[in-house]
Amino acid sequence: MRQKSRIKGGLIDRSKEIKFRFNNKWFRGHPGDTLASALLANGQLLVGRSFKYHRPRGVFTDGSEEPNALVHLRDGAYQEPNTRATMVELFDGLNATSQNHRGSLDYDLLAVNDFFSPFLSAGFYYKTFMWPKAFWEKLYEPIIRSAAGLGRLSMKDDPDTYDKGFLHCDLLVIGAGPSGLMAALTAARAGARVILADEDFRPGGRLNSETLELGGMSGTDWVAQTAAELASMDNVRLMPRTTVYGAYDHGIYGALERCTDHLADGGGKPRQVLWRIYSRRAVLAAGATERPIAFGNNDRPGIMLASAVRSYANRYAATPGKHIAVFTNNDDGWRTAADLIAKGVEVPVVVDSRDKPAPIDLPGIRHVAGEAVMNTIGRKGVKSITLTNGQVIPVDALAVSGGWNPNVHLTCHQRGRPTWRDDLCAFVPGGDLPVGMAVAGSANGSMTLAAALAEGQAQATAQLDALGITAKATDLPQAEDEPREAAAFWHVNESKHRAWVDLQNDVTVKDIKLANTEGFRSVELLKRYTTMGMATDQGKTSNIAGLAILAEERGKTIPEVGTTIFRPPYTPVPIGALAGRARGKDFRPYRLTPSHKWAEENGASFVTVGNWLRAEWYTRPGEKGWRDSVDREALTARTSVGICDVTTLGKIDIQGKDAGAFLDKVYANTFSTLKVGRVRYGLMLREDGICYDDGTTARMGENHYVMTTTTANAVTVFRRLEFARQCLWPDMDVHLISTTDGWAQFAVAGPKSRDLLRKVIDADHDISNEAFPFMACGHVTVCGGTPARLFRISFSGEMAYEIAVPARYGNSMMAVLNEAGKEFDAAPYGTEALGVMRIEKGHCTGNELNGQTTAHNIGLGKMVSQKKECIGQVLAQRPELTREDAVRLVGFRPVDRDRKLIAGSHFLNKHAPADMEHDQGWMTSVAYSPNLGHHIGLGFIKSGHERMGEIVRAVSPVHGTEMEVEIVSAHFVDPEGERLRG
Amino acid sequence: MADFTLTSEPPLKGFDQGFGDTRLHAPADLAIVSIALPLGDEDAALKAIGSAFDADLPAPGLSVMGKDNTRLVRLGPDQAFAIFTRATPDAEPHVQTLLNGAAYTTDQTDVWTGLVLDGPLARTALERICPIDLHPDAFAEGAAARTVMEHLGVLILRTGPDAYLLLSASSSAGSFLHAVETSLLNVT
């Protein structure tokens, strides 16, 4: 298809042609085009349907503020909704489709909404879909969701990749327009580390769109020369296609770089990178955005911002029409007329709302002063405009200029409020800027090119000065410095037809007036009630007009009415970019135990414990379900010997002259008296007296202890120990370092454990019961000299050891232990069998030490020493926590031994009603005991220690179960502990 | 009784891959011993370290190369790492003997897993995961920092103009390698 609306000039590469598709029709464009400019060049004005009324809409702007031209880009799983055609760089094979219509774009079935518009005014959701209540979920919401809204997701996994990163600089310059380029150049020449980011793919900002001259050369030549100098300096990082979307604390900025979006094939590289930029200082040179004027039927395709029409003509060599009228309330709009005429496009009329002579002399131009456009005729385009003086003028496009709004957004991200400038009729950045930020150029209300350049240089110089870097002032290029007059003219009162303020959300002047009448007078309420300023454009072109109309209605000034707060992101950031590469199995790190490989090779099934993957059981041939494996493993450990990787338990190396005294303070019980070569169980309390963690600590030397923590609390116990060491007892000589990952540690449990270990531990180490009794520890060597640590401790209740070797030998050690254990029919066991055995012994884990229970509750009240200072000892003595009838940890078994117990069940006395008032406690842990042949449980019940043999009810309303259970000792197996000491 | 022998299998053993001119590999036999300075006896400990390694312990955030290619890294006021090459699992007693009881030592060899990243892409790749400023003015040769990369604690050391040694927990070696490798792939 011919590019029928392509005109001369422009910053496009006509030597190359790019083919692309829009709504399955092929078009052609050139490198340098955006999708929007290429569509315009091809005469395709209609690009989408509006949000609510499904009105035909066309390209309205030339940048990220675009409210209308939102398309689905690419296809299949790659499809991205709500992509702004004005920001999409054209590439070969690009495929875009319009959104928000049922049927074709030309004949949208939902355009019928437009006829129902009287019913769809502001707040129509709240008014229309109230009754009957039940209809909301089943009828109204699904209909609204399918009819309204913007683009649609592909509903497939996003096949693109994303990444994140971190950058550092002395000066971040946001925006590569004239003031941004000048700021970057000034800082770069001074040797500062500079990042220059701009959302456009071409630096230059408005200079690319205007016909302005600088220092005797064209604006675009100056941009090219400046950009080339910056690119040649290694202290500068130029970041085109990068939107700085948020200003965060202490000079941190969020930026989204679109790396491969402009390529037909991204080559498997991340599509976008989300950068965290640490800047010492920043210059915001984000430019300004032109705003429209609201008048009747001002939303038709072909009606565009005057600055955008200029951009398309000058930069992209494309025009929305052959006869383009200009409607302006300020001098700047006249530039569009001048530039169009220079490009050979006819300008039938310039309508200026001000009753004054033309600011530029355009020979032969028809100038209508002091009037306005009040209506347009056409459907999928403009055929004519009607002026307030009744004249009807045939046109095929209309350029509208309502003045410029400085892009103050990032100045407000830390709740700074912009201030109103009457001369500009616009908000400019207030005094309360984010730390380290300065604003330059039109973003700061310096609207002429000369002022923008000067301010860019001045702000960069001042920012560097604050960093102790001296920048040399250089002569600024000569540039235009004519102040342009703006007028406070927001909407055409005479318009009888609907006049759009917010094109993206279909909010009209009438909607705003209605909201005010109905009492939604605060700007924040107005926004939510009318939806003005919501969605992808966040009201970049509409907010100020909306505020102005509200102010008018309330008889106040715009600054009195105030603005809504700007929050990050400046433009939309895909969720995929926020996720970065943290997807699927890479969502978070995983930790493997040293014997993971062996476990995989030997039928293990794994369970996630924090970041760890632990073997939960090892399935053997013929076993039909997990219980078969777990029962066998638990029985093996009780009758012969079982081996379990317990590396995940936290290990903290504690050394120092005061190590023992330190442990006395952090544990409820005493450790300074522990003999070298011995291990002790330790209970740690929180300062409020609640149990925190438990484990064993071994004294390896006079000044050397090795503490173990639970797997779950390894990190937080270490943190608390450091707190105690640095903040509470800073003069203790004690040093902490984690060795969790350094030692592969295995529990070897069962009556044959010693026999097995004798085959592995080198013979010069005596591990007989006499030489190495229960709770002994020491250094040994294994397999011919490999250093190891041996602990005679038992979680299973059997005669048991834990043996630790340097982690690099862990996998091999697991294999050796199992090989050596063959003659005893040894078996590896996983976390499930470990759990079964600890419940059989009444040992606590996180289920019991759940942050609500005390030493008194778990039957270890006497362990809390009152003879020495320790964390938690004072508040543990609070009367409520030491009540005689407090819950106590005991065992439970079902009266009907065939029944399965349920963890979380609450205990009730025999005939008591099932309510909280009669609650007696709760079941914490349950398991099937293969040793006893029935289910067993642990739990807390009031005065449990005095109620042995009593029958109570275990009720779980969640499961709908109730059964009788008998209170028994928590030590189901070997209550006297003879096996441990064997 | 040595009927059984143990095989050493550090998690990233033998990993070595090129990404253009940039190389990522797991150094063999990297030994790490932490050294804690006893409270009140710091001077004696520093002196012992100085004579044991023929180098003075630098300030926190820095490292120096000492005798026998031992890199001394100061992690905090009272903590340092000695990093050297040693195949046998006796790094801690080795250092303890050198220091002769003047400081507390703990074997950290198997706690960590190391990757050496060397080449023109090294810094560009690290930009994707490392929040620390690695510009030579801010992070010169010898600089050391503990930080977080992809949720993993990492000790990063600059060992050359384009060379870095990264240490992270050995149990999460797979995730660690993935993090660094992905960064390289993404910038190659």
Added chain:
Amino acid sequence: MIIDHPLLGPRDAAEFVYLGDAALIDRPDWQADDAMEKFHSYGYLRDNPAGQHQELWYHEQGDRSWLVVTRNTLTHEITAVELARDVARKRGRGK
């Protein structure tokens, strides 16, 4: 946020873990007659001002030091960062 570590220089707050009021350093005497009352205040009645506040931060993904950070909770402005160990000693804590 960025915390300017007194030994290591500026670090991203992501490396740190927050605890709260630096009054947690002032742990009461366990043997005092009113120890129960004092510990109750210590544990439960801490300040949470809108404005300047001394807080404990832990450099978990760093050198494992506890810091006392003086921060304005309204603006996030940080005016002082000290090693908690030094602060604790200054406040009379020892063994």
